[in-house]
Amino acid sequence: MICWETPLAERMRPSSLDEYVGHSSIIAPGTALRSHLERGVVPSCILYGPPGVGKTALVRLMASVTDRELFEINAVSAKVSQLRELIDQGEKVKSMSGRSVVAFVDEIYHFNKSQQNALLPAVEKGDVVLVGTTTENPWFEINKTLLSRLMVLTIDPLTEEDLVVLMSRALEDREKGLGSLELSWDQEVLREIALSAGGDGRQALTRLEYLARSVAASGGSHISLERAKKDLPRASVRHDKGGDNHYQVISAFIKSIRGSDPDATIYWLARLLDSGEDIRFIARRMVISAAEDVGLADPMALMIATSAAQASDMTGMPEARIILGEAALYLASAPKSNRAYEAINSAISDIESGAVQRVPDHLINGNRGYLYPHDYRGHWVAQSYLKEPKRYYFPSDSGYESRVLARLKRFWRRFREGSQKDS
Known part of the structure; x- marks a missing residue:
């Protein structure tokens, strides 16, 4: 029986591979993973991608379509004793059925070295099939010894088209979705929500459910674009100041400066500012870029970046956006040379290698x-x-x-x- 208190995203989880939306590069018919699953084989692997893109749904499908038992454990709260108990249970199941269980470790990057090492023997012998999910780069966060025994599958953010499909299904589904509300909708509404969800399927369905129930509660029967813009909160921007997105966006910002693209530069700066990134961090990176990427092709660049760092720190947000924007555009538009950067690196390299004069x-x-x-x-x-x-x-x-x-x-x-x- 469906519990309507359960969030829409949870109720709409796919029950078959054909219902799974998105990630055609790894799960579409004919792909290696799909072929494995259809033959009853689950590879030990890490699913790496941002939140809300279907990692957990895919793990559960891996177990169900191959008719394997699924043991779930959350790396945030798990202890080594619980891991050993899970492995013991998995070995018993395998000895009785001849089939390995799927051990699903959510957010596996939270495991410390001893916890990860506890999984090694069971994974190596095939007593359990380990499937971990992570939002952080596994090549940095997972032990190399464990990682060498796993496939790493990258799960990208869902596309706008994927999200529209998910939401359309939810609006039409009378059993698990929102079909019983008997609402009509403008197609532009779904695209507006998709754009605001940042590739996150869970966020898209959460926003859709909030909007649909708001319309129904007010006695309405149609979800209009005007109503969506009025009722929905601001767009969801995927940016974790301590995680991969933080480094990806700042990398895009600096590389846009280096590549002399002022439009991309100002966009990525806006992303950083909108996410609440520390303006001192942004300013420091601009000062470094002025010296490294612009260099002596325009000595004024370092002065402008340094002045912008001081001025933005003095004024704070929101005014600092103007100062940082001006400086970022100057750096992006300036001639470029990294010869000063290369000169100091070369000299330091000589000294470190023993060439001390x-x-x-x-x-x-x-x-x-x-x-x-x-x-x-x-x-x-x-x-x-x-x-x-x-x-x-x-x-x-x-x-x-x-x-x-x-x-x-x-x-x-x-x-x-x-x-x-x-x-």
């Missing part, structure tokens, strides 16, 4: 032989500053740095004879 005698205070450049025409005089000359800096011909290269060519033969990096 002694200071030339004439550069040591109190010693004779040092030539004071300001006493000479052009404030320069030929003399050595390293015991063993080594080229680290290769100016580009981008922006202001082309002028830097021209000046150094006038002074140093090595910049005339080998001005390019590969010389």
Whole structure:
């Protein structure tokens, strides 16, 4: 019997592979995983993806369509003793039926090293089929020894079309869904909800149920786009300041600056600000980008980024968005050079590898032989500053740095004879 207090997303979980929506690259007919399941085989694996995209639903289908027992455990609250008990039960089932149970560990990245190690023997011998789900990158969060025994399947956010299919089914389903409310709807409503759900099926169904029940409670029979915009809260933006999305969005922001795309830059900045990201963190990354990616192609970039960091910290949000936006657009539009970044990295690499030079005698205070450049025409005089000359800096011909290269060519033969990096 259906409990109507159960959330719509839970009630609408698929009961067969054909009902499962989305992720055609891994579960559509003809794919490797689908073929395995149809032959009764479940691979030990990790399902990696954001919340609400069907990981748990897929695990349960894996067990049901292959007619295997499913043991579920939550990594947040599980103890090693519970894991061992689960493994013992799995071994007993296998000894009696000849088939391994599916051990479903939700949010497996919460397991510490000893907990993960407790699973190793059972997985290696096939006493249990381990299927874990995680919203965090398994290559960083799961022990390499355990990971080497598992397949990692990436579950991407659901597409707009996937979400529209899910919601249409829910509105039509009289047994588990919202069909008994006998509502009609504009197709644009479903697309509006899909856009606001950020690829999260659970969020889309939750928002749909909230809207549908609101319409029904007020005596209405039609879900209009106007009603949806009035009743639904703001769009759901997927961004966890401590998780993968945090790093993915800041990475997209910095790479857009590096790639000189001001439109993408301002979009990703808006995403960061809208999610409540710390403006000091954003400003620090912009300062780093100014030095690393713009460099001496435009020395003003570092000054502007540093000023923006100070000014945004002084004003706070919401005004800081204007300051950070201006600075981000400047960095994205500026000429680019990473030659200063490469120069310091190359020098540090030499030192770390043992190439430590002694200071030339004439550069040591109190010693004779040092030539004071300001006493000479052009404030320069030929003399050595390293015991063993080594080229680290290769100016580009981008922006202001082309002028830097021209000046150094006038002074140093090595910049005339080998001005390019590969010389």
